[in-house]
Amino acid sequence: MDLSRKLAILADAAKYDASCASSGTTKRHSAPTRGGPARGFGSTEGAGICHSYAPDGRCISLLKVLLTNACAFDCLYCVNRASSNTPRARFSVEEVVGLTLDFYRRNYIEGLFLSSGVIRSPDYTMEQVVRVARSLRLDHGFRGYIHLKTIPDASPELISQAGLFADRLSINVELPTDASLKALAPEKDARAVRRTMAGLRTRIEEAQAEKKSRRFAPAGQSTQMIVGADASDDREILETSANLYAGYRLKRVYYSAFSPIPEPSAALPLQRAPLMREHRLYQADWLMRFYGFSVQEITEGGGMLDLRVDPKLAWALRNRGRFPIDVARASREELLRVPGLGKTTVDRILSTRRFRAIRSVDLARLRVSVAKVAPFLKLADHTPSIAALDRERLLEELVPSPRQMALAL
Amino acid sequence: MTRLVPLDGPADVAGWRAAARALVAEGVPPFSVVWSTGDGSANLFGPAPRAAPTPTPASLGPSHPRVPRGFVELAETGLLHRNPGRFDLFYRLLVRLAADRRILDDAADPDVVRAKALAKAVRRDKHKMTAFVRFREISGEAGPHFVAWFEPEHHIVAATAPFFVRRFAAMRWSILTPERSAHWNGAELAFAKGASRADAPDGDALEAVWRTYYASIFNPARLKIAAMRAEMPKKYWRNLPEAPLIGPLIASASRRTSEMVAAVPAAPKKGQRLMPKFETVPAEASTPIDELREEVEDCRACPLWANATQAVFGEGPAEARIVVVGEQPGDKEDIVGRPFVGPAGALFDRAAKDAGLDRSKVYVTNAVKHFKFEPRGKFRLHKTPGPTEIAACRPWLERELAAIRPSLVVAMGATAARAVVGRPVKIGEARGSVIEREDGPDLLVTVHPSFLLRLPDEDRKQVEYARFVEDLRLAAKVAKAA
Numbered sequence: 001m002d003l004s005r006k007l008a009i010l011a012d013a014a015k016y017d018a019s020c021a022s023s024g025t026t027k028r029h030s031a032p033t034r035g036g037p038a039r040g041f042g043s044t045e046g047a048g049i050c051h052s053y054a055p056d057g058r059c060i061s062l063l064k065v066l067l068t069n070a071c072a073f074d075c076l077y078c079v080n081r082a083s084s085n086t087p088r089a090r091f092s093v094e095e096v097v098g099l100t101l102d103f104y105r106r107n108y109i110e111g112l113f114l115s116s117g118v119i120r121s122p123d124y125t126m127e128q129v130v131r132v133a134r135s136l137r138l139d140h141g142f143r144g145y146i147h148l149k150t151i152p153d154a155s156p157e158l159i160s161q162a163g164l165f166a167d168r169l170s171i172n173v174e175l176p177t178d179a180s181l182k183a184l185a186p187e188k189d190a191r192a193v194r195r196t197m198a199g200l201r202t203r204i205e206e207a208q209a210e211k212k213s214r215r216f217a218p219a220g221q222s223t224q225m226i227v228g229a230d231a232s233d234d235r236e237i238l239e240t241s242a243n244l245y246a247g248y249r250l251k252r253v254y255y256s257a258f259s260p261i262p263e264p265s266a267a268l269p270l271q272r273a274p275l276m277r278e279h280r281l282y283q284a285d286w287l288m289r290f291y292g293f294s295v296q297e298i299t300e301g302g303g304m305l306d307l308r309v310d311p312k313l314a315w316a317l318r319n320r321g322r323f324p325i326d327v328a329r330a331s332r333e334e335l336l337r338v339p340g341l342g343k344t345t346v347d348r349i350l351s352t353r354r355f356r357a358i359r360s361v362d363l364a365r366l367r368v369s370v371a372k373v374a375p376f377l378k379l380a381d382h383t384p385s386i387a388a389l390d391r392e393r394l395l396e397e398l399v400p401s402p403r404q405m406a407l408a409l
Numbered sequence: 410m411t412r413l414v415p416l417d418g419p420a421d422v423a424g425w426r427a428a429a430r431a432l433v434a435e436g437v438p439p440f441s442v443v444w445s446t447g448d449g450s451a452n453l454f455g456p457a458p459r460a461a462p463t464p465t466p467a468s469l470g471p472s473h474p475r476v477p478r479g480f481v482e483l484a485e486t487g488l489l490h491r492n493p494g495r496f497d498l499f500y501r502l503l504v505r506l507a508a509d510r511r512i513l514d515d516a517a518d519p520d521v522v523r524a525k526a527l528a529k530a531v532r533r534d535k536h537k538m539t540a541f542v543r544f545r546e547i548s549g550e551a552g553p554h555f556v557a558w559f560e561p562e563h564h565i566v567a568a569t570a571p572f573f574v575r576r577f578a579a580m581r582w583s584i585l586t587p588e589r590s591a592h593w594n595g596a597e598l599a600f601a602k603g604a605s606r607a608d609a610p611d612g613d614a615l616e617a618v619w620r621t622y623y624a625s626i627f628n629p630a631r632l633k634i635a636a637m638r639a640e641m642p643k644k645y646w647r648n649l650p651e652a653p654l655i656g657p658l659i660a661s662a663s664r665r666t667s668e669m670v671a672a673v674p675a676a677p678k679k680g681q682r683l684m685p686k687f688e689t690v691p692a693e694a695s696t697p698i699d700e701l702r703e704e705v706e707d708c709r710a711c712p713l714w715a716n717a718t719q720a721v722f723g724e725g726p727a728e729a730r731i732v733v734v735g736e737q738p739g740d741k742e743d744i745v746g747r748p749f750v751g752p753a754g755a756l757f758d759r760a761a762k763d764a765g766l767d768r769s770k771v772y773v774t775n776a777v778k779h780f781k782f783e784p785r786g787k788f789r790l791h792k793t794p795g796p797t798e799i800a801a802c803r804p805w806l807e808r809e810l811a812a813i814r815p816s817l818v819v820a821m822g823a824t825a826a827r828a829v830v831g832r833p834v835k836i837g838e839a840r841g842s843v844i845e846r847e848d849g850p851d852l853l854v855t856v857h858p859s860f861l862l863r864l865p866d867e868d869r870k871q872v873e874y875a876r877f878v879e880d881l882r883l884a885a886k887v888a889k890a891a
Contacts, residue, residue: 003618004617004618004621007618007621007622007625008621008624008625009625011621011622011625011626012625012626014626015625015626015627015628016628029575029576029578030575030576030577030578030579031574031575031578032578032596035596037579037595038578038579038595039578040579041577041578041579042576042577043572043575043576045572045575047536049536049539049540050540050640051540051541052540052541052623052641052649052651053636053637053640053641054623054626054627054628054637054658055627055632055633055634055637055655055658055659055662056627056628056629056631056632056633056637057631057633057634057635057636057637058626058628058633059640060623060626063622064626083677084677085675099618102615102618103615103619103622105544105546105555105577105580106543106544106545106546106555106613106615106619107542107543107544107557107577108543108619141579177715178715191706191719194718194719195718195719195746197718198718198719198743198744198745198746201744202744202745242784243716243784245784245786245787246782246784246785246786246787246788246789247716247718247740247743247744247784247789249787257631259628259630259631260630260666260669260670261669262669262672263672263674263675264669264672264674265674265677266674266677270669270670272630272670275631275633289786348516348517349516351514351515351516352514352515352516352517354514354515355511355512355514355515355517355518356515356517358517362517363517365516365517365519365522366516366517366522
């Protein structure tokens, strides 16, 4: 099988993993010091770079491939499950290393995101994955970004090596509850996934605490949950996320709407989860992490988030008694809860209100949608009417009617 | 009097900065300065005489304007914008800042808003250049040479080239743009005049492989064209080797998706070679305690298991004369899977040492084996276990005690005391002496070390710590007698 055919199979097999981040790691570069030779090859700059975008709106930052899509597990939602008829391929270590370097030299990518189906044993699989990273770092002096998937139950020595070479490690919880995982992915052990995450947290924190200690995954760990393959509702999903963020200090939880796959399993009919559900979950995730909302507040209206309206506006409409608030006096926390005000805008408002009484024209200059905030925010030249805030139809007025999806290019 | 200030090209930030400082020091008002870049764009008055005010320290004088650092960064970026009025805007802002250093904080000031918008557009253009430059490999006399053709929107080539040095120092490369070109020979960065598309190579064999990747990583079942175009605007497409695929991939997406949905699931293939089950070999000669430790991991007697990482069982010599019972594992214990390794455990270790209690001869465990907590951002806040959870977990403690048969149980805190005795115990009344019991080992009740950690008052902390050590001395006595 030629390299291109393998790449087609093993990239196709990897695309259901939503993670693409290449940010948040240590800054490294290979520029020479005073007339010397280049030190290694590549760089990382803190912020990630998305080198391309596919028409699915997802960024292409890393060469995201599986080492092999042969797999001993039979997870019903996965195109690579053991019982699937999908074509199989396997890269050699040298092939992945070569592709990564060739793509990187042409500025197509920031680095490599390598995962693998589980073959032979967890340790054997993890070792193959680690060999790619080791070769990139040690044989080629590669200083770009490397994200490795951690195979559950791999030995601590292999995890240490993975953390030494990788910027980020991840291990997917896949489904929000242990019961769902047992039903859809019988070979996967939810408890082993958690123990692995706990082990990663310990090592990441040790490496951060001591400058001299061995490098370990400086860009932290992340995970992914599939949305809509099981019956879990959004509250269960968000509660799981909250526990994962708090317990294992994850950088990100990725949500991936269950989408049709080639070679579906007869045991799991393809029920396509709305992409909007995935989007609302990301919004709710942001509210939890950056806006001070709890899962309980976000889901007090029901276990499923409203697909028509973003969760912050939905919360405000359920809590109209807390509004309007005064832009001149409100605390940072209160302003963060106003629909239409983001974190950056709130900081600008706090800074600006020391100079002037904020009017709607000022908000417009800060690129705030005045129409969206108007019912909730008292300005120097605008006092929202309580009657308006109480209107039954406020939701319909604030939420634009669904537009036809733009297909034109 | 109008002052004509010639600059050395459209990206001459250093020249602007030097001239602007001198002009501010002189008190020249913004409306009487005309900036000229020599490219005709801002030069309304014909060729400018090369007579920029020379900024010498003497001419800057004592009124040398001190501007906030933020302004320097803002100007260095914003001045690279192609907007012809940028030099005027930033000079006006500089004059205003010299009078009032704070105005940059007024995010609704029109000048500040415009300056920030220019800088933001330039930052974005620079970022897109780092993303969308595509090198093509050609062979040169000195080995492979990587050449790219790129069309930036603003005057950013010189400001962005160092990124490519940091990243591709080991290669020879050139980035050609209509206005300016950057060349790196492995040791030095040089700039030359602009080039044309024809000067760049028209292909690279690897682009076919890259297009294979682009087509394969795309998921036709989740078309989001607007999201793609927001981040990868069409104006960049003509220089991206993967862009010709965008149209066909979109066009075939809905057909491919409906085919997937309509496909009748094929008969499952006989599975790949399934992995032999690797049973973890149990440590030889497992003791009753080891068996319990394995069993407790599967305990579902209360819901606490679900959010915890693992059950945390007791630890210590199987023939211990003393068993110390705490409340429940904390954050650290839950992560590591061992009891008494967090801050409260460390305090217990210290107190035990002060009391003369040999820690290595003590078996330590908790009343409740799973961590009860509430997530709060990046942390887990400890929650006290309730009576039902204590009761649900009690059989484990009883089996532990039955296996070890200690002569003394030390219960630290109300939860532990309740778990040992089976009913609520008032610590203040019960502590201070060893209680003999007919139906079990002797009992010593004391406070939980986390109580000491929470005391805000230093004096009180010391008093309570001393009492805690006193209590543990009673246990040490039992240990020595044994």
